[in-house]
Structures are given as C-alpha cells and as structure tokens.
Amino acid sequence: MYQYKDIEQLHKDFKDKKVTCADLVQDYIQRIKEKNHLNIFLEVFENYAIERAQKMDEEIAKGVLKPLSGLIVSIKDNLCFKGFECTAASKILKGFRSTYTATAVQRLIDAGAIIIGRTNCDEFAMGSSNENSAYGIVKNPLNEEYVAGGSSGGSAASLAAGLCMASLGSDTGGSVRQPASFCGVVGLKPTYGRISRWGLIAYASSFDQIGTFTYTISDAARILSIIAGADDFDATCAEIPVPDYVSEMNELATKKFRIVYFPEIIDSDGLHPEIKQSIHQTIEKLKNEGHTVEPVHFKYLKYLIPAYYVLTTAEASSNLSRYDGVRYGYRYPDAKDLEEMYKKTRSIGFGAEVKRRILLGTFVLSVGYYDAYYTKAQKVRRVLHDTIKEIFKNYDAILMPTTPSTAFKIGQKSDDPLKLYLEDIYTVLANLVGIPAISIPLGQSKENQLPYGLQVLTNSFEESKLFAVSQCISSVIK
Numbered sequence: 392m393y394q395y396k397d398i399e400q401l402h403k404d405f406k407d408k409k410v411t412c413a414d415l416v417q418d419y420i421q422r423i424k425e426k427n428h429l430n431i432f433l434e435v436f437e438n439y440a441i442e443r444a445q446k447m448d449e450e451i452a453k454g455v456l457k458p459l460s461g462l463i464v465s466i467k468d469n470l471c472f473k474g475f476e477c478t479a480a481s482k483i484l485k486g487f488r489s490t491y492t493a494t495a496v497q498r499l500i501d502a503g504a505i506i507i508g509r510t511n512c513d514e515f516a517m518g519s520s521n522e523n524s525a526y527g528i529v530k531n532p533l534n535e536e537y538v539a540g541g542s543s544g545g546s547a548a549s550l551a552a553g554l555c556m557a558s559l560g561s562d563t564g565g566s567v568r569q570p571a572s573f574c575g576v577v578g579l580k581p582t583y584g585r586i587s588r589w590g591l592i593a594y595a596s597s598f599d600q601i602g603t604f605t606y607t608i609s610d611a612a613r614i615l616s617i618i619a620g621a622d623d624f625d626a627t628c629a630e631i632p633v634p635d636y637v638s639e640m641n642e643l644a645t646k647k648f649r650i651v652y653f654p655e656i657i658d659s660d661g662l663h664p665e666i667k668q669s670i671h672q673t674i675e676k677l678k679n680e681g682h683t684v685e686p687v688h689f690k691y692l693k694y695l696i697p698a699y700y701v702l703t704t705a706e707a708s709s710n711l712s713r714y715d716g717v718r719y720g721y722r723y724p725d726a727k728d729l730e731e732m733y734k735k736t737r738s739i740g741f742g743a744e745v746k747r748r749i750l751l752g753t754f755v756l757s758v759g760y761y762d763a764y765y766t767k768a769q770k771v772r773r774v775l776h777d778t779i780k781e782i783f784k785n786y787d788a789i790l791m792p793t794t795p796s797t798a799f800k801i802g803q804k805s806d807d808p809l810k811l812y813l814e815d816i817y818t819v820l821a822n823l824v825g826i827p828a829i830s831i832p833l834g835q836s837k838e839n840q841l842p843y844g845l846q847v848l849t850n851s852f853e854e855s856k857l858f859a860v861s862q863c864i865s866s867v868i869k
Contacts, residue, residue, distance in 0.1 A: 392418040394553050396606035398613055401461055401556070405451050412444035412451070412461045412505065419463050419507055423554050429530045431539075431548045433468050434476060435508040443505045450503075457503030458617055464499055465555040467546045468509045469516055470601070471590040472496055479592045480524040481514045483740030484720045493590020494625065495559060495601045495618040502617045507555055510545030514742045515711065516561055516594045518542045519569060519814040522805050523744045530801070531573060533841055537798040540570025543604070547574040550604045557614060558604040563594050564699055565793075565818025567602035568830035572793035572844030575832050579603045579611045582851045583825035584629040586615075587622035595706035596627075598699075598822045608831065608865060612636035612858045631852055639855035640862065647681045648860050651786040653689035656817065663796040666843050669834045670792060673845065676867035684790070687782060694771050696812060699819040701755050701768035707745075708752030714740065747808065772823050779824045783850040788860045791817050793830040793844035817846060827854050831861050833868060 392414070395401045404410045423435055440463075447461055466472065469479040471489035478484040496506065513523040521529040521544025529544040531537040532552035539548040543560030547570035550558050560567045562580035571578025580602040591601055601618070605611045613636070620633040656662070657670055674684045716722035716736030723739060726732035741749070755764035782789065794814065804810040821828035830844035845864065849857040 395556050398459065398462060398556075398610055402456060405456065405461060412447040413441070415461060415463060416440045416444040416505060416507070419554060422552075423508070426532070426552050426554060429532055429535065429548060429552060430527045431510055431529055431545045431552060431554060432465070432508045433478070433480070433511050433526055433545070436475060436506055440505055440507050447503060447505065458613065459499060460503030462504040463507050463556045464504045465507050465510050465546060465549040465558040466496055467512050467543050467558070467560045469512060469561055469592040470496055470509075470559060471592075472506060472509070475509065477509070477592070478525075479515045480512045480526055481741065481745070482525045482721055483714050483736070485525075487720050489590075491590065494587035494622045496590065498618045499559070499614075510549050510558065512545050512560075513542035514745050515592065515707070516542040516563055516566055516599075517707070517744050517748055519565070519811050520799075520804065521545065521570070522801065523742055525742055528801055531798050531841070533575065534798070534839065536800055537839075537841060538573065538801055540573035540798060542566040543602075544570045546604050547571050547576060547578065550574065550576045550606065557610060560602050560604060561591055561594075562600050562602040562822065563598045563703060564822050565815045567604065568793050568818050568828060568844070568846060569814065571604060571830045572842070573798040575835075575842030577605045577608055577611050577832070578830040578844070579605075579615065580821060580828050581615060581619065581854055582629070582827045583822075584627055585619050585827070585852065585854070587620075587625040587628045589622055589624035593710040595703035596710060597706060598703055600822070608829075608858050608861050609637055609640070611829070612640050612854075615854060629852070634855060636855050636858060640858040643856060643859035644862060646859065647683070648787040648863065649683045649685075649785065650677065650788045650790055650860065651685055651687045651782060652790040653692070654686045655689050655692050656791055661795050661816075662792055663836070663843070665834070665836050665838065666792050666796070669843075670790070670845065673833065673864060673868060674790070677864065680863070680867055682863065689778075691771075691775055691778065692816075694775075695819050695823065696816055698768045698771040698775070699815065699823055700751070700812060701764050702772065704748045704752030705756050705765050706752070708749050708756060711741075711745070711749055716740070744808070775820065776824050779820070779826065780850070787849065787856055789848040791846040791848065793817060793846040797836045797839060797841040797843050821848055826851050827857050829857055829861055831865055
C-alpha cells in the first residue's frame with residue numbers, strides 16, 4: 392500500500408474513497424511484523440487499532456473528517472496510554488499498566504489519530520543511541536549496523552521504516568532531534584511549556600518536553616496545533632493561546648528572515664566535514680534568496696554539556712527516587728528486610744546508565760558539593776538564557792548542526808559514556824534555555840549513505856516562525 396507522508400494527501404484519498412482506515416491499519420500492522428527484527432516496537436496495540444479504525448471509517452462515511460482522522464501514530468514508551476503497559480524501557484516498570492492517558496496522546500485521539508503501538512527507547516529517556524533499553528537495541532532502518540539515535544530512537548525509526556505516519560517522543564537534551572537527524576525525518580522540540588507533560592514519565596522535569604516526528608514540516612505544524620495548549624493537570628504548561636501554525640507558517644513564508652549562526656560551532660573541528668560543507672552551502676543559498684545570515688560569536692559552547700548533565704542528573708536523582716518497589720513495578724522478591732528490598736530492587740531494576748546518572752545527580756546535590764556544582768550550573772543556565780534572548784532581539788532564528796556526525800555503528804561508543812554525552816553538544820542548548828528547535832533533513836553522507844540534519848532554533852513560543860524559516864531552508868536545500 393502507498394506510504395502516506397502527509398496528512399493532506401491522506402485526507403484527500405479518504406474523501407475520494409481510495410483507502411479506508413481499516414485497510415491502512417491492517418497494512419501497517421503487517422509492516423511492523425515484517426520489520427520486527429529492528430526491535431522498534433515494544434508493543435503493538437493491534438486489537439485497539441483495528442477497532443479504532445473501524446470507528447473512524449464509520450465517522451468518515453458520515454462526512455466527519457477530524458483534523459487528524461486516520462493518522463497512524465506511534466508513541467514512545469514513556470507516554471502513558473490507559474490500559475496499556477508503559478515501562479520507559481526499564482525493567483523496574485515491567486508489567487506496569489497506565490491508569491490514565493497522557494494529555495498529548497488524548498488530544499491526538501480526540502483529533503482522530505489511531506495509536507498503533509509503543510516504541511522502544513533508552514531507559515528513562517537517558518541516552519543518545521537507544522542502546523540503553525532493557526529490551527534491546529533499536530536498529531537504524533536505513534542501515535541495521537548503525538544506531539537509530541536516542542533516546543527516542545524507536546519513534547524516529549518507526550517513521551523511517553514506514554511503520555507509522557507520525558510519532559510522539561520526548562526531548563530532554565536532543566532526544567527527538569538527534570534520532571530525527573540519524574533517521575532522516577523531521578524532529579520537533581517545542582518551547583518548554585507549550586505541550587502538557589501530564590502522562591510523560593519524568594527524567595528531568597525542567598528540561599523534558601514532548602516532541603513530534605513527521606515526514607514534513609507542515610505535518611509537524613498541524614500536529615502541534617492539536618496537542619499544544621494549557622492543561623489543568625500540568626502547572627508548568629503555558630496558558631498562551633495556540634495558533635493555527637500551518638496558516639501562520641504560510642503567512643510568514645514570503646518574509647526575508649534574519650538568521651544567525653555560531654562560527655565556533657559551524658567551523659568546529661568536531662563537526663563532520665560533509666555536514667560543515669552542507670551548512671555553509673545552505674547559508675550561501677539563503678543569502679542568495681535575500682535572507683540575512685550572519686555570524687555571531689558564542690563563547691559558552693564548552694559549558695553546555697557540563698551544565699546540562701549536572702542539572703539533569705540532579706533532577707533525575709529526585710524524580711527516580713519514587714521507584715522503590717513498594718507501590719508498583721519490579722520488586723526484589725527475596726529481601727530479608729525493607730532496606731535490602733530497596734537496595735536490591737533499584738540495583739537490579741535500573742540499568743547501568745540510569746544508575747550512573749542517579750549517582751552523579753545525588754553527588755552534585757550532596758552537602759559540600761551543592762554550591763560548587765548544582766548552584767553554579769543554574770547560574771550558567773541563566774547566563775545562557777540571557778545571551779540567547781539578547782540574540783533574538785536582532786535575529787529571527789539560529790542555525791546549527793543537529794549532530795556532530797551521522798549515525799555511528801552499534802557498540803562503537805557504548806564503552807565510553809563521555810563520547811555519548813558529547814553527541815548532545817548541539818542539541819542541549821534549546822533545552823537549557825527552553826526555546827523551540829527543529830531538526831530537518833539536510834543531506835546524506837557519501838561516506839556511509841546515512842542522513843544528517845540541520846537544526847533551527849527560534850525564540851520562545853515562536854514556533855510559527857520556526858516552521859516558516861525551516862520551510863525556507865528546505866526549499867533551498869532541494
């Protein structure tokens with residue numbers, strides 16, 4: 392069956408009676424079974440999806456076409472969906488079934504989407520390669536010897552493999568944008584507070600944000616219009632009204648933008664030469680189209696990763712203290728007393744990377760080190776925030792690479808945590824500052840034939856501008 396890559400075409404075919412939701416769901420379920428060896432899906436909601444498709448077909452037959460009717464969506468295994476298992480790819484939550492549905496997921500359903508299943512990810516969203524899952528590694532559908540990226544690797548891979556039409560992931564420091572770059576799709580991280588985090592299993596609460604994977608920028612805009620907005624269940628969710636992002640994006644499409652890039656990043660020796668060349672070529676093309684693209688020096692690059700990992704591990708240490716084996720999830724069965732039960736439950740239930748980050752977070756919060764690490768990192772975060780806000784007084788967007796290179800081979804960096812942490816060097820800025828960012832496909836490496844992305848960042852709650860600038864860039868790339 393035809394692989395739908397935009398909602399507009401799907402709805403046109405519904406109206407022309409060329410396809411039904413039931414046929415689509417059956418086809419996607421079959422595709423998932425055929426690609427089972429990629430280890431993308433942890434669970435396929437087969438019966439639910441079939442019943443849901445039949446209901447959608449009945450609605451469409453009556454002339455009711457909702458904004459996302461028939462859209463086949465996968466969700467990351469850290470988003471709650473009532474009645475189904477949600478484990479954050481961790482042994483400690485194995486068997487836990489959600490008692491409610493995440494707000495973002497519910498809004499998709501209300502708009503007509505069909506949730507096809509939950510996808511594999513790094514345990515508790517901690518990782519940049521999807522090698523940290525308790526349920527095995529996700530293989531990149533474009534080359535199975537390579538990682539799909541992380542932590543939302545399963546979500547990105549589900550799209551790259553043609554197993555859904557869109558996917559939800561979460562982005563704490565690049566966990567949507569980095570796998571989007573590795574898998575050649577569009578990955579959006581909205582402004583912090585733009586989408587409710589109710590029903591998202593927490594890693595680092597002041598960084599986490601639900602994001603989307605799509606084939607097109609316009610579909611990312613369309614889906615964001617549905618899932619964004621205030622939520623009584625999430626006090627950190629902004630009360631700012633949600634615009635029609637597609638309309639606003641189209642209105643801004645003819646504008647000439649002022650774009651900035653950081654030479655410390657674009658010309659870094661750590662950036663793959665092919666990506667560097669592609670970005671410079673894109674900059675020249677944008678200038679030829681009448682856009683202003685200028686360099687601005689950014690002297691804080693070396694502080695991004697240290698500040699990010701101090702703060703996120705501190706928050707993770709606090710958030711993950713709730714998994715103790717008492718109320719739900721895994722419990723060590725042979726404990727002689729309460730203390731042993733706590734220790735063995737967490738030692739066995741959590742994977743190595745999660746334990747590493749909990750220990751690091753506990754250390755930076757400990758007496759004698761709190762001011763030296765945590766307080767200082769918070770001060771760095773404020774400096775970064777103020778610096779970026781000052782830049783946006785004169786420019787519409789920031790242009791950056793998404794990743795230092797294309798996807799790397801499975802196992803290539805798993806023995807060195809620091810190498811994996813440095814994979815986030817270009818993506819953590821948006822989360823530290825809380826601004827929206829998107830990764831769009833930029834090119835394909837001649838070296839290994841794998842894709843790489845370009846990242847665009849705009850000021851807080853300026854997603855319409857983010858989409859418009861991204862559309863302009865996509866047009867010159869083509």
